[in-house]
Amino acid sequence: MLKELMILFFCHTASAVIHSLICNFMISSGLPNAPEYLVILNLDNVLMAYYDTNMKTVEPRQHWLKEMKKEDLDTWENYMQNAPLYQYRLAEDTKSFFQQQTGGFHVIQQITGCEWDDETGGIHSFTIFGYNGEDFIIFDKDTKTWIASTPEAEIAKENFNGKKARTEEFKTYHKNDCPILLKKSFNYAKSVLHRTVLPSVSLLQKTPSSPVSCHATGFYPNRAMMFWRKDREEIHERVVHREMLPNQDGTFQIQIDLNISSVTPEDWRRYDCVFQLSGIKEDVVIGLETSLIRTNCGTCKKSYEVIVLLVLIIIGAIGFTVYKKKKEQPPTSPPETDCELSERLNSETIQDPAHCATSS
Numbered sequence: 001m002l003k004e005l006m007i008l009f010f011c012h013t014a015s016a017v018i019h020s021l022i023c024n025f026m027i028s029s030g031l032p033n034a035p036e037y038l039v040i041l042n043l044d045n046v047l048m049a050y051y052d053t054n055m056k057t058v059e060p061r062q063h064w065l066k067e068m069k070k071e072d073l074d075t076w077e078n079y080m081q082n083a084p085l086y087q088y089r090l091a092e093d094t095k096s097f098f099q100q101q102t103g104g105f106h107v108i109q110q111i112t113g114c115e116w117d118d119e120t121g122g123i124h125s126f127t128i129f130g131y132n133g134e135d136f137i138i139f140d141k142d143t144k145t146w147i148a149s150t151p152e153a154e155i156a157k158e159n160f161n162g163k164k165a166r167t168e169e170f171k172t173y174h175k176n177d178c179p180i181l182l183k184k185s186f187n188y189a190k191s192v193l194h195r196t197v198l199p200s201v202s203l204l205q206k207t208p209s210s211p212v213s214c215h216a217t218g219f220y221p222n223r224a225m226m227f228w229r230k231d232r233e234e235i236h237e238r239v240v241h242r243e244m245l246p247n248q249d250g251t252f253q254i255q256i257d258l259n260i261s262s263v264t265p266e267d268w269r270r271y272d273c274v275f276q277l278s279g280i281k282e283d284v285v286i287g288l289e290t291s292l293i294r295t296n297c298g299t300c301k302k303s304y305e306v307i308v309l310l311v312l313i314i315i316g317a318i319g320f321t322v323y324k325k326k327k328e329q330p331p332t333s334p335p336e337t338d339c340e341l342s343e344r345l346n347s348e349t350i351q352d353p354a355h356c357a358t359s360s
């Protein structure tokens with residue numbers, strides 16, 4: 001269910017009248033480069049706020065959070081001020097998760113949230129605890145008890161069901177707090193969540209023999225398509241699609257590479273790159289032209305928490321097995337500069353990246 005939920009929330013559809021507020025808490029140990037605790041709060045699949053143990057306070061990631069009225073802000077601030085402290089509560093709650101496990105890493109996730117159907121008014125709230133990427137115990141809304149998802153979770157389940165007062169807190173959160181915060185937040189976020197923004201599209205190339213990347217960034221929502229054309233026909237050969245990535249400001253970016261090694265200079269003008277955003281009739285089209293290709297490399301800056309966010313998305317979407325497998329391409333942060341971008345494009349081939357000074 002953990003996986004299905006995450007997939008559901010990361011791929012919401014155009015017809016959605018279901019709004020969601022989902023908080024993802026994660027404690028980890030033994031994982032290199034991961035903070036020991038982090039909190040991600042998403043509203044309708046868009047990052048609202050982020051916290052991890054490398055930061056002092058919770059960071060709002062949407063400007064409308066700063067425009068909230070006093071009485072609404074209180075609900076929100078109360079919620080987020082408690083997020084850093086919740087680390088200890090979560091650790092305490094989940095102590096029994098790894099009783100029999102030794103060594104290696106531990107990742108404990110709590111996904112708590114609610115969904116609101118703004119047509120019927122129906123509310124559905126949930127809490128799922130995960131251990132190392134698998135569902136562990138789930139709150140059953142009918143019986144108001146915790147149920148184990150695996151035999152290993154039996155002890156933890158007994159433990160949870162024995163804590164009546166704590167279970168009451170979850171019930172109150174499910175029934176009152178979460179729906180209230182969701183509705184209040186949605187009121188402010190409506191105009192932002194229902195907007196459509198076209199991206200800026202550019203062509204990037206590391207060296208004259210590298211593939212040309214068509215890169216679109218800053219678009220919203222994430223229902224977008226991009227492809228290369230030759231003579232106005234979509235092509236698939238020698239084309240590599242990169243995964244769509246979230247930007248820090250809630251918009252998205254996407255990239256698609258074309259290997260032009262066998263394209264003669266006269267044929268360049270027959271190619272173009274097309275970006276289409278759902279709900280917008282006009283496409284953004286950029287022709288393959290030397291003069292339009294950017295290759296420069298400025299100073300680079302890496303964004304640590306976005307890497308973490310991506311790691312989390314991967315954990316949620318395809319399960320923890322990703323850590324056990326050798327990955328061909330590690331997740332990288334969305335580029336912020338041309339330099340980072342060309343660095344990312346060529347991460348496999350770069351021999352000496354020293355000219356792109358990185359800092360973290």
Ligand SMILES: *[C@@H]1O[C@H](CO)[C@@H](O)[C@H](O)[C@H]1NC(C)=O
Pocket residue numbers: 210211259260261262
């Ligand atoms: C591009 O295609 C050529 C031949 O079609 C191949 O040799 C080369 O490795 C490809 N480049 C990349 C970066 O995939």
